[in-house]
Amino acid sequence: MAIDREKIIEQMSQIEIVPDENGIIEGFNVLVNQLPAKFWNTFADRLISKADEDMVEAKEYLLYNAAHECGYHTGYGIITSEEWDAIVAPMIEKAPEDVLYGAYAVFTAWGWADSEIVELVPGEKMVVRAYDYYESDHVKYGKSSRMAAYMIAGVSSAFMELAYAGEYDPKGSLIGKYECKQTKGIEAGDSYGEFVVTKA
Amino acid sequence: MATFIKNELKIRHDFDPKTKRHYDNGVLTVRHCHHYSSLYSQLAIDANETELLKDSASEAFREILSDYYEKNNITAIADKAELACRQFAAMGLGTMKILNINEHSGEVELLSSHTDEGWKKKWGVYDKPINYIGAGYIEAVFEVILDSPPKSFLAEETQSIAMGAETSKFKVIRR
Numbered sequence: 570m571a572i573d574r575e576k577i578i579e580q581m582s583q584i585e586i587v588p589d590e591n592g593i594i595e596g597f598n599v600l601v602n603q604l605p606a607k608f609w610n611t612f613a614d615r616l617i618s619k620a621d622e623d624m625v626e627a628k629e630y631l632l633y634n635a636a637h638e639c640g641y642h643t644g645y646g647i648i649t650s651e652e653w654d655a656i657v658a659p660m661i662e663k664a665p666e667d668v669l670y671g672a673y674a675v676f677t678a679w680g681w682a683d684s685e686i687v688e689l690v691p692g693e694k695m696v697v698r699a700y701d702y703y704e705s706d707h708v709k710y711g712k713s714s715r716m717a718a719y720m721i722a723g724v725s726s727a728f729m730e731l732a733y734a735g736e737y738d739p740k741g742s743l744i745g746k747y748e749c750k751q752t753k754g755i756e757a758g759d760s761y762g763e764f765v766v767t768k769a
Numbered sequence: 770m771a772t773f774i775k776n777e778l779k780i781r782h783d784f785d786p787k788t789k790r791h792y793d794n795g796v797l798t799v800r801h802c803h804h805y806s807s808l809y810s811q812l813a814i815d816a817n818e819t820e821l822l823k824d825s826a827s828e829a830f831r832e833i834l835s836d837y838y839e840k841n842n843i844t845a846i847a848d849k850a851e852l853a854c855r856q857f858a859a860m861g862l863g864t865m866k867i868l869n870i871n872e873h874s875g876e877v878e879l880l881s882s883h884t885d886e887g888w889k890k891k892w893g894v895y896d897k898p899i900n901y902i903g904a905g906y907i908e909a910v911f912e913v914i915l916d917s918p919p920k921s922f923l924a925e926e927t928q929s930i931a932m933g934a935e936t937s938k939f940k941v942i943r944r
Contacts, residue, residue, distance in 0.1 A: 582784045582791070586800060591881040592858030592865070599802035600887045602861040606797040608829035608902075612809065612822055619821075628816065635808035643802040680799050683789040701788045703799055 571660045572670040574677075574685065580656050581678035597646030606703040613719065614707040629719060633749075636723025641744050644727050645737045647675055665732040666691060672728050673697065682721050682762070692733040697725050699762040705755035712758030722749040722764050729766045745769055778855035779841070793859075794840075796833055803887025810884065810899050819901045826905025827912075827919065834913045846870060846914055853910045862903065870914060872943075877907050877924070879937040885930035894933045898926035907939050920944060 586601055588594045594601040613632050620628050647653055648668055657671040670686055677683050682702035689695050704718040726749040731737065734746040746769055753763035783792045791798050813822035834853060843849055850867045857865040863882040869875050879885070884900045907924040911917070921944060928938035 578789065579786075582786075582789070585782075586861075588858050588861050592861065592863045593881055593883055593886065594861035597802070599804065600861070600883050600890065601800055601802055602806055602883050603791075603793065603798050603800050604860055604862075604902075605829040605833060606799045607832070608825055609799065609801070609809075611828060612813075612825035615821055615825065616812075616816065616818060631808075631812045631816070635805055635812060638808055639802050639805035642804050646802075677789045680784075680789065680791040701790070703790070703797060706797075 571662045572657075572667050572674065573660055574670070574674040577657055577660075577671060577674035578678045581652065581675050582680075584652055597643060597650050597652075599643050599646050606706065609720075610703065610707045613704075613717065617715065617717070625715075632719035633723045636720040637726050637744060638723075638741060640724030640727030641730060641741060642739075644672060644724065644731050648672060648731070669695070669728060669732050672731075676724065676728075681724065682718070684721065684762075693768065695725065695729055695766040697721070697764040697766070699755075699764070702755065702762060705762070708756045713754075713756045716751045716754035716757050716762075718751055718754055718756070718762050718764070721762060722751050725749045725764045725766050778852055778859060780859055794833070794837060796836075798860075803883060803890060806884055806902065807888045807891045810888065810901060813901060814897070814899065822901040823905040823908065823924075824920070826902045827909045830906045830909040831913055831919065834909060838913065849914045850910070853914070857906060862906065865903075865906075867910070870911065872915070874943065875911060875941040877910075877939040877941060879903060879930065879939075882930050882937055885937060888931045895929075895931045897932070898929040898937075899931045900926055900929065900937060903937070904939060907941060911941050917943075 586594055616628055617625055661667040673685050682699040684697055684699035687696050687698050699721055704720055726747045729747040730743050734743040747766050748769040749764050749766045751764050753759040755762055780793050813819045838849055854865040861883050864880040866878045868878055884902050888899050904924040908922045911922040922941055923944050924939045924941045927940050928934045930937045
């Protein structure tokens with residue numbers, strides 16, 4: 570594998586994302602926003618914490634699904650972007666595996682989570698570890714009884730679909746071919762978050 | 770003679786190589802796409818939690834605005850209003866025009882909007898306003914500029930780009 574994770578992170582993290590004259594940021598085939606992490610965390614944490622116990626799972630799924638769809642379309646936008654072609658594509662020796670390794674370096678550079686693949690069985694299973702991520706920031710003391718990295722989990726499912734579920738479909742018909750379970754979480758007292766993606 | 774542009778928004782961007790986190794003016798920020806913001810908006814509508822989405826936005830944006838005004842010694846209402854519009858654009862949320870700020874009310878127009886245009890790009894025109902993130906920002910602007918506590922103002926969307934209008938409009942009233 571020729572993917573140089575540190576080099577990708579260093580270069581991708583320095584790309585300036587600037588709005589156009591209308592205050593809109595177009596890039597990676599999507600409209601991009603740069604909002605405080607606190608906004609996303611506050612909504613997710615309160616949505617789940619105020620839900621009736623029988624509704625928690627359904628609301629967690631909606632948060633996961635938001636990231637799943639986002640990850641599918643934005644992930645495709647990233648791996649077909651000029652920036653990807655310039656920085657990551659020359660390092661790819663074996664597709665789609667190297668694409669996945671490169672995608673997590675970009676994932677990290679974007680500030681979503683300091684994460685990497687620690688196990689990959691092509692087409693079958695992927696295990697991702699995240700050593701630092703904003704979705705754990707809502708826990709200020711102690712450990713939560715609930716894992717809450719819905720964004721990392723959703724995007725991880727999407728990345729597997731982009732790699733192994735078939736040609737990208739702008740309508741998203743392949744979303745749901747893979748699923749991700751979070752098995753460890755910094756928010757739950759573990760030293761890192763762990764995410765296991767398998768076929769749905 | 771050099772001209773000092775008082776309402777020029779200054780953003781210092783830092784990437785922490787240790788934690789791999791991005792900060793704008795010291796505030797942890799994260800890049801997401803219109804799919805994510807649209808799905809959060811849809812989720813809030815479906816779960817009847819639009820007020821929660823608006824409050825979450827308002828709380829997060831209050832900190833950014835008040836911190837910026839304080840650190841940069843911005844005191845004039847006109848400067849604060851102009852900078853609030855520039856901050857809105859810097860986050861990629863669109864072009865905001867504050868038409869008036871009164872003691873107890875006001876009007877705001879969005880000439881472009883990430884939330885609305887993202888929604889239309891994803892799902893097409895909708896039959897209800899959807900920009901609760903923008904409404905939360907507007908409430909924060911009025912509260913911070915008029916030195917009022919959280920939840921002092923209510924921003925209601927009266928015209929919506931997501932519904933097909935050319936611009937979005939918000940009516941702001943003191944609660």
